[in-house]
Amino acid sequence: MSECNINETSNFRVLSTQGKARTGILTTRRGSIATPVFMPVGTKASVKGVSSEDLRDEVQASIILANTYHLNIRPGEEIIHNLGGLHKFMNWPYPILTDSGGFQVFSLSKLNKITDDGVKFRSHLDGDECFFSPEKSMEIQMALGADIIMAFDVCPPYPCSDKEMQRAMKLTHDWVVRCKKAMTAKNSQLFGIIQGGLDTKLRLQSLEKVCAEDLPGYALGGFSVGEPMELMYKVLDEVACQMPDNKPRYLMGVGSPKDLIQSIDKGIDMFDCVYPSRNARNATLFTQKGKINIKRAEFKQDEKALDQTCDCITCKNYTRAYLRHLYLQKEPLFVRLATIHNLRFYSNLMKKSRIAIEEGYWKKFKEECLAFF
Amino acid sequence: MSECNINETSNFRVLSTQGKARTGILTTRRGSIATPVFMPVGTKASVKGVSSEDLRDEVQASIILANTYHLNIRPGEEIIHNLGGLHKFMNWPYPILTDSGGFQVFSLSKLNKITDDGVKFRSHLDGDECFFSPEKSMEIQMALGADIIMAFDVCPPYPCSDKEMQRAMKLTHDWVVRCKKAMTAKNSQLFGIIQGGLDTKLRLQSLEKVCAEDLPGYALGGFSVGEPMELMYKVLDEVACQMPDNKPRYLMGVGSPKDLIQSIDKGIDMFDCVYPSRNARNATLFTQKGKINIKRAEFKQDEKALDQTCDCITCKNYTRAYLRHLYLQKEPLFVRLATIHNLRFYSNLMKKSRIAIEEGYWKKFKEECLAFF
Numbered sequence: 001m002s003e004c005n006i007n008e009t010s011n012f013r014v015l016s017t018q019g020k021a022r023t024g025i026l027t028t029r030r031g032s033i034a035t036p037v038f039m040p041v042g043t044k045a046s047v048k049g050v051s052s053e054d055l056r057d058e059v060q061a062s063i064i065l066a067n068t069y070h071l072n073i074r075p076g077e078e079i080i081h082n083l084g085g086l087h088k089f090m091n092w093p094y095p096i097l098t099d100s101g102g103f104q105v106f107s108l109s110k111l112n113k114i115t116d117d118g119v120k121f122r123s124h125l126d127g128d129e130c131f132f133s134p135e136k137s138m139e140i141q142m143a144l145g146a147d148i149i150m151a152f153d154v155c156p157p158y159p160c161s162d163k164e165m166q167r168a169m170k171l172t173h174d175w176v177v178r179c180k181k182a183m184t185a186k187n188s189q190l191f192g193i194i195q196g197g198l199d200t201k202l203r204l205q206s207l208e209k210v211c212a213e214d215l216p217g218y219a220l221g222g223f224s225v226g227e228p229m230e231l232m233y234k235v236l237d238e239v240a241c242q243m244p245d246n247k248p249r250y251l252m253g254v255g256s257p258k259d260l261i262q263s264i265d266k267g268i269d270m271f272d273c274v275y276p277s278r279n280a281r282n283a284t285l286f287t288q289k290g291k292i293n294i295k296r297a298e299f300k301q302d303e304k305a306l307d308q309t310c311d312c313i314t315c316k317n318y319t320r321a322y323l324r325h326l327y328l329q330k331e332p333l334f335v336r337l338a339t340i341h342n343l344r345f346y347s348n349l350m351k352k353s354r355i356a357i358e359e360g361y362w363k364k365f366k367e368e369c370l371a372f373f
Numbered sequence: 374m375s376e377c378n379i380n381e382t383s384n385f386r387v388l389s390t391q392g393k394a395r396t397g398i399l400t401t402r403r404g405s406i407a408t409p410v411f412m413p414v415g416t417k418a419s420v421k422g423v424s425s426e427d428l429r430d431e432v433q434a435s436i437i438l439a440n441t442y443h444l445n446i447r448p449g450e451e452i453i454h455n456l457g458g459l460h461k462f463m464n465w466p467y468p469i470l471t472d473s474g475g476f477q478v479f480s481l482s483k484l485n486k487i488t489d490d491g492v493k494f495r496s497h498l499d500g501d502e503c504f505f506s507p508e509k510s511m512e513i514q515m516a517l518g519a520d521i522i523m524a525f526d527v528c529p530p531y532p533c534s535d536k537e538m539q540r541a542m543k544l545t546h547d548w549v550v551r552c553k554k555a556m557t558a559k560n561s562q563l564f565g566i567i568q569g570g571l572d573t574k575l576r577l578q579s580l581e582k583v584c585a586e587d588l589p590g591y592a593l594g595g596f597s598v599g600e601p602m603e604l605m606y607k608v609l610d611e612v613a614c615q616m617p618d619n620k621p622r623y624l625m626g627v628g629s630p631k632d633l634i635q636s637i638d639k640g641i642d643m644f645d646c647v648y649p650s651r652n653a654r655n656a657t658l659f660t661q662k663g664k665i666n667i668k669r670a671e672f673k674q675d676e677k678a679l680d681q682t683c684d685c686i687t688c689k690n691y692t693r694a695y696l697r698h699l700y701l702q703k704e705p706l707f708v709r710l711a712t713i714h715n716l717r718f719y720s721n722l723m724k725k726s727r728i729a730i731e732e733g734y735w736k737k738f739k740e741e742c743l744a745f746f
Contacts, residue, residue, distance in 0.1 A: 048706070303456055318464055321456055333421070
């Protein structure tokens, strides 16, 4: 993309490519991140059921995501700021990306009213009237102390009218300019968000507008909002590779192991999703040979580790029979053990993908994965 | 007690005494236990919210308790036995004591009918008809592979009629003889249970009967069932010291920090209770200066560790403000962090008690503790 200058002191470097798939290093003030990377979701300053030590040692996460909308409502960014910022609050000294609150304002809150200035809405928690604007979103994310800050965008529902889509894109493009101006935290990186739904032409238009701001990274928003995933893959295939080569490409809110593999194949570098952690809590656990539902009777006396190729604390120390017992008895330990494993599975999937790309057998690896997911 | 022979190869040795308080070493096939000791309660083969690694490394527990009644119902002792026993099932290679199911049969189940042979009852879970006898309780506990096995007793409610108490004692005394006969696991230890309510004379009668069986340890059952604790302290003061000197003395289902200190003072060596773990889940946390309710507004911006003198993972890594946030947001991480701390507090309380007794300042230590609890 000629609109996006190659920056000599870039925050991102591509290390290797195979087809459209690529590996890279994303540098932040709190450490470097090997890509492709999956970011566990710590909505309210906690990845449900696991501690920050678990995230570092057991999940082996290099970056996590937290949520501007939720943290603004509870406990409030001022409190977190006064306590030394989000990293200190949750004892996670490594990179944190915060989303802008845009997605939650549209999906969770009530009575939202969009003007050119911003969005008026009522908190899903207590009905309090709130107002988010690009400036307000930047202010909250800076107060939290995020390393990667997301632009405040308008995420249209699926399906939506042409008019709705046009308005969402227009506001998203106007607002990214305001975000850039308002994001004054020197050591944080602002990522722009591209909208445009499932229309490749609109996506490329949005891409051109957003990338004209020459930001440290770009995201695709508005996917995984209910559309058939095959349609997303198709658009991704035409759009991801048009995003600047020298900047990280982040696909927001995606997804399943299959989605990740398919998206890496199209040139995506970064992911976040509640999919592995939410599935863990519902007894769906990932193994090298596909997912299993641990509550099934077949695991009643199964002495094997959940995944015999995994060395997370869950697989090293506990049997499928014990995990099934914990789940059926609603023992709180289940959430931790299951979440650690599923998130470690995702970390491992990303690590194996990086190695496959670097060592030249990505296509074979991809096919092997897709046979099970 | 002349009825109880001093055994040359005893499982228990008193190391030091101060007044009636004492320290000792209880030896089991899976390791030695310094007493006084508190046993965290792992009702259904899991101490709620914490892993076996947490119990070893963070709680620093030397022995835990599991529940015959619950494990018989789910998943069933045959399954656990087939999987290599309870220790392997929950990955806890250290000592386990199982209670006999007696207490739960009377407190949880429905429609129980007591005969000389045993107790017929309906499971609290699905109403299935079950039957526990002394022999059945031994069979289950042996199948689980417990290191310390409790005799099957009748635990009368508080208050109860003289007739009820007499019958409970009679059955308890008859059944301990049958338990001794049925408990054929060579490397496990059978502890007898003394009943008798709040009547010192009855307690001493029961003590004489049960201790006549010359067992490796004795417990006081039927306390902490709703009576004023001061009444328990009074009976304990007259009864605990009459229990065999050379055998461990276990006070079942007790209690608060105050209860533990008062009971150690009267000569008790072993405790179990859900009090610290249940309180943790309800936001009541223990510190050197008494208990605090972490949900209170005063902790909103409190950057201090929960207890500045504690080095558990919770106190080392997280602030009161973060714990409060996790609790209010119903984050599952709260249960683990809170439980680890409260159980570690109990471990530390027992350790400090042992040191105080050994080094001769027990009375001073006791008074200091009681000032806060």
